[in-house]
Amino acid sequence: MKLIDSSTEHKILEAAKTEFLEFGLYGARMQNIANRAGINKALLHYYFRNKEKLFDKVFESALERYFSNMDIMSDDRLDFKERVHGLADRFLDFLNEYPQMALFLIKEVSANQILFIEKVDKNLRGNKTLLSALLDAQQKGVVSLENPMVFFVQLISMCTYPFVAKPLFTVIAERNETSWNSDSLTELRASIHSFIDHQLNLA
Amino acid sequence: MKLIDSSTEHKILEAAKTEFLEFGLYGARMQNIANRAGINKALLHYYFRNKEKLFDKVFESALERYFSNMDIMSDDRLDFKERVHGLADRFLDFLNEYPQMALFLIKEVSANQILFIEKVDKNLRGNKTLLSALLDAQQKGVVSLENPMVFFVQLISMCTYPFVAKPLFTVIAERNETSWNSDSLTELRASIHSFIDHQLNLA
DNA sequence: GTCTATAACTCGATAGAC
DNA sequence: GTCTATCGAGTTATAGAC
Numbered sequence: 001m002k003l004i005d006s007s008t009e010h011k012i013l014e015a016a017k018t019e020f021l022e023f024g025l026y027g028a029r030m031q032n033i034a035n036r037a038g039i040n041k042a043l044l045h046y047y048f049r050n051k052e053k054l055f056d057k058v059f060e061s062a063l064e065r066y067f068s069n070m071d072i073m074s075d076d077r078l079d080f081k082e083r084v085h086g087l088a089d090r091f092l093d094f095l096n097e098y099p100q101m102a103l104f105l106i107k108e109v110s111a112n113q114i115l116f117i118e119k120v121d122k123n124l125r126g127n128k129t130l131l132s133a134l135l136d137a138q139q140k141g142v143v144s145l146e147n148p149m150v151f152f153v154q155l156i157s158m159c160t161y162p163f164v165a166k167p168l169f170t171v172i173a174e175r176n177e178t179s180w181n182s183d184s185l186t187e188l189r190a191s192i193h194s195f196i197d198h199q200l201n202l203a
Numbered sequence: 204m205k206l207i208d209s210s211t212e213h214k215i216l217e218a219a220k221t222e223f224l225e226f227g228l229y230g231a232r233m234q235n236i237a238n239r240a241g242i243n244k245a246l247l248h249y250y251f252r253n254k255e256k257l258f259d260k261v262f263e264s265a266l267e268r269y270f271s272n273m274d275i276m277s278d279d280r281l282d283f284k285e286r287v288h289g290l291a292d293r294f295l296d297f298l299n300e301y302p303q304m305a306l307f308l309i310k311e312v313s314a315n316q317i318l319f320i321e322k323v324d325k326n327l328r329g330n331k332t333l334l335s336a337l338l339d340a341q342q343k344g345v346v347s348l349e350n351p352m353v354f355f356v357q358l359i360s361m362c363t364y365p366f367v368a369k370p371l372f373t374v375i376a377e378r379n380e381t382s383w384n385s386d387s388l389t390e391l392r393a394s395i396h397s398f399i400d401h402q403l404n405l406a
Numbered sequence: 407g408t409c410t411a412t413a414a415c416t417c418g419a420t421a422g423a424c
Numbered sequence: 425g426t427c428t429a430t431c432g433a434g435t436t437a438t439a440g441a442c
Contacts, residue, residue, distance in 0.1 A: 006407095008407080008408090026229055026230055027229055029434095029435075029436095030435075030436065030437090031434095031435075031436095039408080039409095040408075040409060040410080041435095041436080041437085042408075042409070042410080042437085042438080042439095043407075043408065043409085044436095044437095045436085045437060045438075046407070046408080047407095049437095050436075050437075051435095051436065051437090103309065103310075103313060105371075106306065106367060106368055106371065107306070107310065109368075109370055109371050110306060110370050113370050113374070116370070116371075116374065117374055120374060120375075120378070121378075124378075129375070129379075131375055131376070131379050131381075132378075132379050135379060135381065146390070146394065147387075147390050147394070148381075149376060149381050149382075149383060149387055150387060150390045150391050150394050151394075153364075153365050153372055153383070153387075153391060154361050154391070154394060154395075154398075156364070156368070156372075157360045157361050157363075157364035157365060157368075158357050158360050158361060160360075160364060160368070161356075161359070161360035161363060161364035161367070162356050162360060164309060164364070164367065165309055165312075165359070165360075165363070167312055167313050167316050167319075168308075168309065168312050168319075169356055169359075171312075171316065171319065171320055171323065172323075172332070172334055173334070173352060175323070175327075175335075176332075176334050176335050176338055178334075178338065178351075178352050179352075180352060180356070184350070184352055184353060184356075187349070187350050187353045188353050188356060188357070191349065191350070191353050191354075191357060192357075195357075195398075198401070209425095211425080211426090232416095232417075232418095233417075233418060233419090234416095234417075234418090242426080242427095243426075243427060243428080244417095244418080244419085245419085245420080245421095245426075245427065245428085246425075246426060246427085247418095247419095248418085248419060248420075249425070249426080250425095253418075253419075254417095254418065254419090407442105408441105408442085409440100409441085409442075410439105410440095410441085410442100411438100411439085411440090411441100412437105412438085412439080412440105413436105413437085413438070413439085414435100414436085414437080414438090415434105415435085415436080415437095416433105416434085416435080416436095417432105417433090417434090417435105418431105418432095418433090418434105419430105419431085419432090419433100420429105420430085420431075420432100421428105421429085421430080421431090422427100422428095422429090422430105423426105423427085423428085423429100424425105424426085424427075424428105
């Protein structure tokens, strides 16, 4: 693990991240990445050999950032329900900061499922994820859910899809003389917390 | 409105639909579409002039199919709550039949929001949509929601994202020795109906 | 390491025969 | 209407000078 990236390499990765997040693997242009980084195309190949390898690096770091939110599921200072609430908040904050991230990950995971499986294993070895924590808590009687997998899917869906489909929701809201903005997001967050409480208290 | 498409034109549209749904506007290849249709590239241009015009036709018919699910919001035989339940079922059935449709629409709407706005107006003139029906019902006191827009977003998210992110959920489920299959979908459906009941009965 | 110049290739589109 | 052949724009990738 290098502590300081060579400045050029770092600039390229930042530029590539911006470009790939916006346009995806096939839509992105090596020329644009070079321009953003303030260098020329040949250097991209000097540092990363080809487009796919460069993309891989970006994809990997995006996945890493995404899964780093799961840390909270192992936080000893919190009880189980607090962890679930905390994770929902983390996801919402994360996607609010990087709104393109959700669609990017979904698009590329769908396009290349095998690459994704490999990388997930790399990122998650040993760490608790939401689903494994839910199954665990269910088995130990900490919570009593109808179906942990369904709860998991619903929760992730409510946290993620609003960002994935933001353009669609914005248009539909405007057509109906209402809006989908940061205030709505605050209210969505509150409603998601109610949902969690309601589901986890069915015990 | 032609009753019988010339066979070639119809074959091209079917082939284009398959290709565009899988790869999107930029990922799709005219050569692949020609191969699927059993003809050659030149004929694609003879019938549809260029790639974008062909895509437009496919996109438009996908949108039309998607919004046709909204019919139920104007069904006089049902009361308001039945309509909402019915619409959720329709969406789940629709996406179960065309699982790639959700991601396709999202990708292309995000990539070309303006085209989408035009086409939405074309598809929706006069018809009730879920959101407009919710706002209406709220105003008339038929239901009493905390925030109709938030409920709308949550409901659509729970119905749609499980299909958008199916590859992701499948992988994560397998990692945890459980599964995400058609049985899970039945249980998801039940849970969504509970959610609707719970939200609409807060009055 | 960084640059310029260009090779090699992909792909949408068109010309023109049948 | 349908085909073969080919053009030309746009892109990734490489050769080679500095």
